[in-house]
Amino acid sequence: MLQRLDGMMSYVDALRTTSHEFMNKLHVILGLLNMKSYGKLEEYVLQTAHRYQADIGDIQHRIKSPVVAGFLISKIQRATECGFTLTLAEESLVPDCPNEKQVTVLVTVLGNLIENALDAMSGQAEGEIGLLLHYQDGWLSGEVSDDGPGIPENNIDAIFNKGFSTKGENRGVGLFLANQQLRELGGTLAVESEPGVFTQFFVHLPWDSKRKPA
Known part of the structure; x- marks a missing residue:
């Protein structure tokens, strides 16, 4: 039950972020209309549309699963809202997958790692998250990296334990559940980190694709 709830929360968060992002843009448009700044309005709308189509088209070209593609678009917007950058590697290729559980687990795991x-x-003041997703021979591999503070060496073996967190009480459940769901599918989750430099997670899970991405 907790696993299903965690997956549902990832979807809800994706929808919330997308809705919030569009509302922000709508407020800018309404503000420019009220000020009768029609030149700036046209420029803003064109720039926004161009950026949106470029991001959407690029992700849809490489990520064939509509659920995963929509999720990644929302997380890119979420990172932007936080003042950071989430970049999908150019070599990322993910075919569509008819297995709903595998898709849900992937979204749950990536959602936890990105958050x-x-x-x-x-x-x-600034930071970047890198994401690489690659399919080969029935398996999907992913790498999520960031240039944050890193994980202390004495904590590295405990981060997948239920309830472990350096952020206080009522934390440390998401990563535990994500790892548990992966293991139930026969997948794995590993991590490397250098304090003060980077943290990188490695995801590996079965992916029931009927065809390879073009």
């Missing part, structure tokens, strides 16, 4: 990275970098 943890944003949380870790929250005290920084």
